[in-house]
C-alpha cells in the first residue's frame with residue numbers, strides 16, 4: 001500500500017520558489033493499476049519521482065508497505081528501489097551497445113542475484129515480452145516498440161511490488177503502444193504488482209483501476225473505477 | 234552491486250571505446266616502458282657490479298691502511314692542500330703532481346696479524362717489475378701481484394693450492410703463453426720464466442757510486458741494481474671479463490716471493506716496509522655485520538678501513554644515481570599520462586550520463602558507481618603497464634645479446650635483467666596511480682542526480 005500524507009515538493013529558493021506539488025494526500029492499495037493524468041507541467045512526473053524514492057519530498061511523508069521512505073538514508077533508499085520498484089521511461093533508456101539479455105540482467109546485478117540465476121531469470125522475462133529470440137541482439141538495433149518491451153522485461157525481471165511507467169507509450173504509435181500496454185496490465189494482474197502510469201492518453205488512463213487528475217501540483221479529482229465496479233456488483 | 238560485476242562492467246564499457254582506451258593506455262605505457270627498462274638495467278648493472286667486486290676482491294678481505302684516502306670511495310681524492318709530513322714519501326701522480334699518503338708499516342701488519350679475528354694479512358705490494366722473459370725470447374712488460382688464495386683466478390691449465398702458492402712458483406696469464414714460446418697452456422706448466430726487477434735509487438747506491446770515483450752528472454747516473462729471478466709456472470690464468478686490471482692480467486707470485494721482490498725494489502728507500510694498504514682477511518667477514526664489527530675495531534686502533542661491502546656500495550651508488558635520473562623522467566611521463574586518464578574518464582562520465590542515471594534509478598549505490606569508474610581507470614592502468622612492460626621485455630630480448638657482446642660481459646650475462654616481481658609491483662603501482670587519476674571523475678559520476686541524468690534527451 002502506498003500512502004502519501006501532505007506531500008509537497010518545492011523547487012528553487014526564496015523568491016524563485018516554485019511548488020511543483022502541494023498538499024498531496026493519496027492512498028493506493030496494492031495490486032491496483034493507477035493512471036496519473038494531467039496537463040504538461042502539472043507535476044505528474046514529480047509525483048511519480050517522489051513516490052518511487054527517486055526524489056526527496058520537501059514536506060509530508062510517503063509510506064510504502066508500512067515503511068516511511070522519506071526518512072530513509074540514501075543507501076537505504078537505493079536498496080528500497082532495488083527491492084521494490086520497477087521503472088519504465090518514455091524514451092526507453094536501454095543500453096544500445098549491450099545485448100537484450102545484458103540489459104535485462106542489470107537489475108539482477110544490482111540486487112546481487114547469483115550469477116547462475118541471472119541468465120535464467122532474464123531469459124524468462126524476455127520470453128514474457130516475446131523477445132526471447134533477440135536475447136543476444138544488440139539493444140540498439142531494436143525497433144521502438146521492441147525497445148519498450150525490453151524495458152518492460154527489465155522492469156519486471158526482479159519481480160518488483162510497484163512498477164512506475166512515465167509515458168510508456170508516448171514515443172510509440174498506437175499499434176506498438178497497444179502491445180506494451182497489454183503487457184503492463186498482464187503483469188499487473190499476474191504478478192499482482194501495483195502499476196502506476198503517468199500519461200496524457202485518456203484511453204490508456206481509462207484502462208486503469210484508478211485515475212488521479214492533477215493540476216498545478218494539486219490533485220483535483222480521483223476516479224476509482226474498481227470501487228464503482230465494486231459498488232455496482 | 235558486487236565488485237566482480239563492477240569490474241566486468243568497467244571492462245565491457247572500455248571495450249566499447251577501444252581507440253580511446255588504447256590511446257590513453259599508450260601514454261602510461263611509455264612511462265611503464267621506461268621504468269621497466271630502467272629497473273632491468275639497474276638489476277643487470279647491480280649484478281655486474283656484484284660480479285666485478287666478487288671477482289676482484291675477496292669478500293672476507295678488508296682493505297686496511299693509515300691514510301684517509303683508503304676510505305675514500307668517491308674516486309676523487311681530497312683536493313685540499315695538506316701540511317707536508319717529513320716522515321711520509323711523496324707519491325707521484327704523473328703529470329698531475331704528487332700527494333702524500335700515510336702508509337701502513339710492517340710493524341702495523343705484525344700487530345694486525347696477531348688479532349684473534351684476523352685470518353691473514355696480505356700487504357699490497359706495489360711491485361714495478363721490469364720485464365718477463367725466457368732464454369732466447371724477447372723481454373715483455375708485466376704487472377705483478379701477490380696471490381690471494383681467497384680469490385682464485387679462472388685457469389686454463391695447471392692447478393692451484395688452497396693455501397698460498399709454493400715459493401718460487403707463479404700463475405702466468407694466458408696472454409704470455411704464445412709470446413714466450415710455449416705451444417699451449419698445458420705445455421707451459423712446470424716450465425720456468427725469468428722476471429727482472431730493478432732496485433730503486435737509494436742513498437746507499439748513490440754513496441757507493443760516488444765512492445767508486447764517479448761524479449753524478451746528467452747522463453752519467455749510477456747503474457741501478459737489477460735482479461733476475463727464475464720462477465716455475467704452476468698455472469695459466471684465463472682472461473677474465475670482470476677483471477678491473479687496467480694493464481692486463483697480473484702475474485701472481487706467492488706472498489713470500491712478492492715480499493722478497495718488493496723488499497729488493499724498495500731497499501734503502503722511504504718505501505721500504507711500507508705499503509699504501511694491506512688486505513686483511515677477517516674470519517667470517519663475508520657477513521656484513523662481522524665485517525663492520527672488524528672495521529670498527531680496526532678503526533679504533535687508528536687504521537683506515539674499507540670493507541668489500543663498502544666498495545660494492547660505493548659502486549652501487551653511482552649506478553643508483555644514474556638510475557634515479559631515468560626514473561625521474563619516467564615518473565614525469567607517468568604524471569603527464571595521469572592527465573590523459575583524468576580527461577578520458579571525464580569524457581566517459583559525460584558520455585554515459587544516461588547509463589549512470591539509469592543505474593542509479595534502479596538502485597545502484599553511489600559508491601558502486603564511483604568504483605565503476607575507478608576500476609575503468611584501473612583497467613587503463615593495467616593495460617598501459619602490460620603494454621609498456623611487454624615492449625620493454627621484447628626490446629631487451631632483442632638488444633641483450635648485442636649489449637653483452639659490445640660490453641664484453643661474458644656469455645650468459647645480460648645488462649637488462651627483468652624481475653617478474655618487480656614488473657608485477659610496477660604494474661600494481663600504475664593501477665593505483667590510475668585509480669587515483671580516476672578519483673575525481675568517479676566522484677562526479679557518483680554525484681549525478683538520476684532525474685537530471687535521465688532528462689537528457
Ligand SMILES: Nc1ncnc2c1ncn2[C@@H]1O[C@H](COP(=O)(O)OP(=O)(O)OP(=O)(O)O)[C@@H](O)[C@H]1O
Nearest residue numbers: 011012018020038039040041042043044045046047
Ligand atoms: N529540477 C527542477 N527545478 C525546477 N523546477 C522543476 C524541476 N523539475 C520540474 N520542475 C517544474 O515542476 C513542474 C512539474 O514538472 P513535471 O516534470 O512534474 O511535469 P509533468 O506533469 O511531468 O509534465 P510533462 O507532461 O510535460 O512531462 C514544472 O513546472 C517544471 O517546470
Ligand SMILES: [Mg+2]
Nearest residue numbers: 044045046166
Ligand atoms: Mg513528465
